[in-house]
Amino acid sequence: MRNLKEEGGAPVQTFLDNLPKENWSSAHFKGNRYGEMCKNASESFHSWILELCALPICQMLEGIRIKLMVMVSERSGEAGQWCSVLCPEMEKTLSEMLTVGQHWNASRSSTYVFEDLAEVSVLVDLVNHFCSCHDWRIKGFPCAHALVAVQKNSGCMYDYIDDYFKLSYYRSSYATLISPIPDIKDMMHEGSEDVILPPLIKKGRTRTKTIKSVSKVPRAITCS
Numbered sequence: 001m002r003n004l005k006e007e008g009g010a011p012v013q014t015f016l017d018n019l020p021k022e023n024w025s026s027a028h029f030k031g032n033r034y035g036e037m038c039k040n041a042s043e044s045f046h047s048w049i050l051e052l053c054a055l056p057i058c059q060m061l062e063g064i065r066i067k068l069m070v071m072v073s074e075r076s077g078e079a080g081q082w083c084s085v086l087c088p089e090m091e092k093t094l095s096e097m098l099t100v101g102q103h104w105n106a107s108r109s110s111t112y113v114f115e116d117l118a119e120v121s122v123l124v125d126l127v128n129h130f131c132s133c134h135d136w137r138i139k140g141f142p143c144a145h146a147l148v149a150v151q152k153n154s155g156c157m158y159d160y161i162d163d164y165f166k167l168s169y170y171r172s173s174y175a176t177l178i179s180p181i182p183d184i185k186d187m188m189h190e191g192s193e194d195v196i197l198p199p200l201i202k203k204g205r206t207r208t209k210t211i212k213s214v215s216k217v218p219r220a221i222t223c224s
């Protein structure tokens, strides 16, 4: 990152100078982001429940529950119709990656290390899931260089792809369906011990009387 300079030549501290690089740079991120960059998850969730936001809290929660119930059901249903190893979107990505590297060549350096001759020369380590372009580490999905090396090694490409992209994981994510909750009024009947009723509420407001303590700091006591 380039520091701006004041007229006197002294470098100017920017906002990002005081933040760890791994907090705002993909290249320095520790761990795997799976290619996701999310600025604000709450904004995304808010837009999803936008029509519910004006409702009272209980109705809003009920609306969110129903939206989740429908979403889980739909995704579970569509996943049941898929028959690929990866989710369809990732199968498409895999196909595109293979197309990108179809004219590249990989040369073996050791059993699982290759040098790919693409636009630039890169190092691919199949055991450590590493490519010197760093795309594999950042996304958790083999880059085009890695796929060329996998083919050169006569390996199965799916063995080098994280399980999170696979259909089996997607199905397990939506395997637990959310059951409907019928209106409690329809479930209540005389003498039932299964229904938990709301607590008894005393009518009228609790009155408070404010007195001054010795140190003149007001405090409230409750009168029953």
Ligand SMILES: [Zn+2]
Residues within 6 Å of the ligand: 122, 131, 132, 133, 134, 135, 136, 143, 144, 145, 146
């Ligand atoms: Zn690469």
